[in-house]
Amino acid sequence: MSMYFSKEHEWVRVEGGVGTVGISDHAAHELGDITFVELPKIGAVVKQFAVLGSIESVKAASDIFAPLSGKVVKVNDALELAPEAVNESAESAGWMAEIEIADEAELKNLMTQAQYDDYLKTL
Amino acid sequence: MDEQLQATPICGRHRDLKALMAPFGGWDMPIQYEGIIAEHSWCRTSAALFDICHMGEFLFQGDFAASGLEDVFTFSVQTIPVGRSRYGFLLNEQGGIIDDLIVFRLADDQVMIVVNAATAPKDFAVIKERLHGGTFTDITAATGKLDLQGPLARYVMVELIGEAVATLPYFKFITMDILGVPAIVSRTGYTGELGYEIFIPAEKVCELWDLFLTDERVKPAGLGARDVLRLEVGYSLYGSDIDEETTPLEAGLESFVNFDKTFIGKEALLRLKEQGVTRKKVAFEVSGRRSPRHHYDICSEGNAVGTVTSGVFSPMLGRGIGIGFVTPGLTAVGTPLTITHERVTMEATVCELPFFKGGSVRA
Structure with missing residues (x-):
């Protein structure tokens, strides 16, 4: 189960045609204390790199973009009351949505963990 | 940089x-x-x-009345007892706020003036120009x-x-x-x-x-x-909530203006009092955890009525809070407002200040 990353710092973990999506540890750390997460609606159909939701910290508000096209089948509604979970574990318990993947070929537009780590060094 | x-x-x-x-x-x-x-x-x-340490400090020594210092701020300096301080404003001729500051009465003939960092150089120049006597030093x-x-x-x-x-x-x-x-x-x-x-x-x-x-x-x-x-607790931040385009009357800070004395900007404020202000400070709470932010729009019944000047998620209240300026008539407690920015919309309600009332400040 490998993870893929977007340039906008979302991650997706793919398993059985479903992608679990969140923001990277790096992004969570950059945002600082996260105070609000706007989750997508279950059933929403999203295109790769289109707005999926948004996230707010004390410092800033940012959009979250879908790393892959597909249909939202599940959301982590625990984040509505406890958005700080994203700061605590952005790449596991802080996941935001599960997407039924429309086209796994789109993974080629994302980075592997190693590529993402290199990308972070360029920022 | x-x-x-x-x-x-x-x-x-x-x-x-x-x-x-x-x-x-x-x-x-x-x-x-x-x-x-x-x-x-x-x-x-x-x-x-x-x-x-970034804030500015100035020292004045001399006769407050004869030097003109007494007329520089919106409050009286000579009536501050030694050992006490007073908050108020340095205004321009139009009544706009050049800075908000605190004056500390150190001795009969001596005060320390504590000002914001960004405005300190200008404050010093303006105050110096208004003085005709005494010793005025930047000790920042x-x-x-x-x-x-x-x-x-x-x-x-x-x-x-x-x-x-x-x-x-x-x-x-x-x-x-x-x-x-x-x-x-x-x-x-x-x-x-x-x-x-x-x-x-x-x-x-x-x-x-x-x-x-x-x-x-x-x-x-x-x-x-x-x-x-x-x-x-609803304190204004210079540069966000108040600036040279804003008067204390619009900013709800009239209690720090003493109209019984002369000060630069007084005539403009009196004219504005007579005409009525065109915008007024408002405080509001959002109905969720989203945060209003500087420059977001404030709307009422679909019309743009003002702008947010400060906003944040309040950890004490567990919701977004903000202050801004709106058309007069929309500042009564309980008035519903909508805060918008791009695709974000927040329902808000006008409330009293301070937002958080449990502080130990006067303990």
């Missing part, structure tokens, strides 16, 4: 603590250490230490300033600084020796908590910083937490 940033004497300590640094008012300042919410919470429950570089704020601040101060501060009331200050040098300890602050502002010669301020941090009730807090703390 284009501008040459100034560093406070404590800059090295912030780096050692791995603080996130950012430019503020021309200075390289700590925004956060462990995190804004943790530091905010520490200030509301224990005692937080802030490096405020020579003056260190630390704020210790929080419900446990008094216990810390008494143990580390001395028994003399134990009975100091709100907006009163004392001069005393700290670490062998003359210092000023004032019961003022910008957090809504019981707290002290300490002015000490710049060469000793780092030693005082270290001394405070030997106490386990004290933790450092950055300007990020300071901004959340001040907004929860």
